[in-house]
Amino acid sequence: MRAILISLAAASLALLGACATEPEKPAASAPVESAKPAAKPQAVEPKPVTRVETTSKPSPFAALKDPKSILSKRSVYFDYDKFDVKDEYSPLVDAHAKFLRDNPSAKMLIQGNADERGSREYNVGLGQRRSDSLKKRLTLLGAREDQIESVSLGEEKPVCTEHTEDCYAKNRRDDMLYSGEY
Amino acid sequence: MIRLLAALLFWTASAHAQLAIEITGAGAQRIPIALAPFAGENALAPGISSIVRADLERSGLFRGLELPAISPEPTEATNINYSEWRSRLADALLVGSVQPRPDGRFEVRFRLYDVVKQQPLGGVAYTLGKEQLRATAHRISDFVYEKLTGEKGVFSTRIAYVVKRGNRYELQIADYDGAGAETALASFEPIISPVWSPDGKRLAYVSFENKKPVVYVHSLLDGKRHVVANFKGSNSAPAWTPDGSRLAVVLSREGGSQLFLINADGSGVRRLASSSGIDTEPRFSPDGQWIYFTSDRGGTPQVYRMPATGGEPQRVTFEGSYNVSPRISPDGKTIAYITRNAGKFQVALLDLANRQVQILTDSERDESPSFAPNGRMILLATVINERGVLSAVSADGRVKQRLSATAGDVREPAWGPFIE
Numbered sequence: 001m002r003a004i005l006i007s008l009a010a011a012s013l014a015l016l017g018a019c020a021t022e023p024e025k026p027a028a029s030a031p032v033e034s035a036k037p038a039a040k041p042q043a044v045e046p047k048p049v050t051r052v053e054t055t056s057k058p059s060p061f062a063a064l065k066d067p068k069s070i071l072s073k074r075s076v077y078f079d080y081d082k083f084d085v086k087d088e089y090s091p092l093v094d095a096h097a098k099f100l101r102d103n104p105s106a107k108m109l110i111q112g113n114a115d116e117r118g119s120r121e122y123n124v125g126l127g128q129r130r131s132d133s134l135k136k137r138l139t140l141l142g143a144r145e146d147q148i149e150s151v152s153l154g155e156e157k158p159v160c161t162e163h164t165e166d167c168y169a170k171n172r173r174d175d176m177l178y179s180g181e182y
Numbered sequence: 183m184i185r186l187l188a189a190l191l192f193w194t195a196s197a198h199a200q201l202a203i204e205i206t207g208a209g210a211q212r213i214p215i216a217l218a219p220f221a222g223e224n225a226l227a228p229g230i231s232s233i234v235r236a237d238l239e240r241s242g243l244f245r246g247l248e249l250p251a252i253s254p255e256p257t258e259a260t261n262i263n264y265s266e267w268r269s270r271l272a273d274a275l276l277v278g279s280v281q282p283r284p285d286g287r288f289e290v291r292f293r294l295y296d297v298v299k300q301q302p303l304g305g306v307a308y309t310l311g312k313e314q315l316r317a318t319a320h321r322i323s324d325f326v327y328e329k330l331t332g333e334k335g336v337f338s339t340r341i342a343y344v345v346k347r348g349n350r351y352e353l354q355i356a357d358y359d360g361a362g363a364e365t366a367l368a369s370f371e372p373i374i375s376p377v378w379s380p381d382g383k384r385l386a387y388v389s390f391e392n393k394k395p396v397v398y399v400h401s402l403l404d405g406k407r408h409v410v411a412n413f414k415g416s417n418s419a420p421a422w423t424p425d426g427s428r429l430a431v432v433l434s435r436e437g438g439s440q441l442f443l444i445n446a447d448g449s450g451v452r453r454l455a456s457s458s459g460i461d462t463e464p465r466f467s468p469d470g471q472w473i474y475f476t477s478d479r480g481g482t483p484q485v486y487r488m489p490a491t492g493g494e495p496q497r498v499t500f501e502g503s504y505n506v507s508p509r510i511s512p513d514g515k516t517i518a519y520i521t522r523n524a525g526k527f528q529v530a531l532l533d534l535a536n537r538q539v540q541i542l543t544d545s546e547r548d549e550s551p552s553f554a555p556n557g558r559m560i561l562l563a564t565v566i567n568e569r570g571v572l573s574a575v576s577a578d579g580r581v582k583q584r585l586s587a588t589a590g591d592v593r594e595p596a597w598g599p600f601i602e
Contacts, residue, residue: 119483120550124395124419125478126460129438132434132437151394151415153390153394154374156374
């Protein structure tokens with residue numbers, strides 16, 4: 001069993017090794033360990049393998065990081081000078097609200113952001129408006145007030161720094177973080 | 183005594199400063215002053231008269247004359263021939279000497295003369311170690327400035343600012359000219375809004391090291407700091423009361439961004455005002471009577487003020503749709519603020535008596551103006567060629583200086599108080 005596992009692992013390594021370098025190279029560079037053949041074939045009784053089932057489900061918190069789950073999406077974007085959560089984000093907001101309702105121990109930090117134009121402290125205020133707005137939506141959908149803290153990063157943590165409308169739009173956002181991520 | 187001079191460009195860069203300075207523009211009337219090299223000053227580099235010259239010229243109120251080599255070198259003990267100095271077109275004359283002492287320290291003496299009135303204006307003798315050279319030169323500059331203009335000089339004051347290099351932020355404190363910078367706080371998260379306590383011994387600031395804005399007070403004497411405000415939500419925009427015992431801050435703990443007052447040790451929080459808008463950037467007037475602040479309660483961000491003891495805020499700015507970051511001049515008569523003018527963020531001055539507005543800068547991305555404690559210059563953050571630099575502009579808009587770091591972006595300047 002272990003020999004099979006090792007050769008599987010080694011085969012994966014070989015595949016990975018091939019991908020990391022030029023594709024044309026043969027994949028034989030990784031060491032492959034194989035079971036030594038027996039001196040003469042002998043009948044081997046297959047041992048019964050006991051099947052064990054775990055009773056716990058995968059942790060719900062795993063969904064937060066699963067790229068296939070909407071819960072791994074954490075950002076809501078805003079129009080210029082606006083802080084209302086647009087309808088296009090309703091499925092996302094609903095999903096996070098449900099998660100918070102279903103997992104009363106879950107805690108969220110919403111960080112609101114503004115684009116770079118204007119006073120830094122006024123932009124802290126604009127980011128706060130945005131994070132408060134999203135928090136309000138989530139609590140209206142059943143999340144508890146004490147599950148969510150809404151704060152602002154103002155213009156201080158932009159995801160891009162070009163002085164273009166395109167970049168400004170990426171920075172006008174709320175980011176939702178769960179405990180353990182901040 | 184004062185001569186009118188044509189405006190001219192003057193450039194200087196201080197190799198010893200951690201911030202490099204460039205000056206453009208000139209004051210309308212500059213006092214021509216002969217700054218003779220102090221006898222023996224080469225024993226202590228850089229020559230003390232060169233620091234004094236740079237100080238006085240940086241103020242925009244003085245023009246240091248080019249002098250021929252004079253032999254023997256005049257000192258504070260020399261009998262002055264006033265007509266000789268008048269013929270060199272000097273209105274004032276500074277002479278002095280630097281002498282080494284047996285204990286390794288130095289004696290610096292100087293005397294200042296009014297060449298027009300043909301009388302001495304006084305002099306001082308100092309004993310100093312060589313590490314006190316710049317501080318001594320600045321005290322001499324303060325003496326000269328005060329005797330000849332009637333105002334206090336700011337040459338011995340300090341500035342605080344934030345430098346960002348990559349993902350590293352440093353809150354630094356330097357001499358007013360950028361020399362001798364020391365780091366008070368280094369962080370991988372942003373630092374904004376440093377403000378000096380009135381006694382110059384503490385800085386309050388906002389740090390994002392906890393992934394949210396938190397207000398700290400930092401003691402400059404021992405480097406110890408404590409949290410002043412870390413309530414649920416955001417905590418920002420600190421401003422000291424004139425007696426240094428409390429801070430106005432902006433908290434979102436009761437929803438939105440609203441003004442609160444809190445003791446400097448973090449106790450005793452109480453709300454100052456209520457609005458359904460963003461209230462931020464509070465500043466106390468020097469007499470403690472008013473709190474000026476930014477609010478968009480009327481729809482667009484404007485400057486308001488309210489009595490410090492409580493009461494209805496009144497709007498102060500009426501021109502333009504974006505007026506933020508109010509700062510009150512030390513004499514309480516003028517407000518400097520940032521106005522958005524045809525899409526450009528520039529520094530404006532509002533005269534509280536006649537309500538006239540003057541725009542001081544022609545740049546595009548000005549932020550966080552800060553008055554020098556004599557009210558003559560305003561330090562601000564701006565962007566030139568995509569780099570964050572500090573700029574200082576005289577209150578009449580004529581003299582401009584630029585201070586830039588050798589690497590990284592400089593922002594969030596705060597000019598410190600006079601230290602007695």
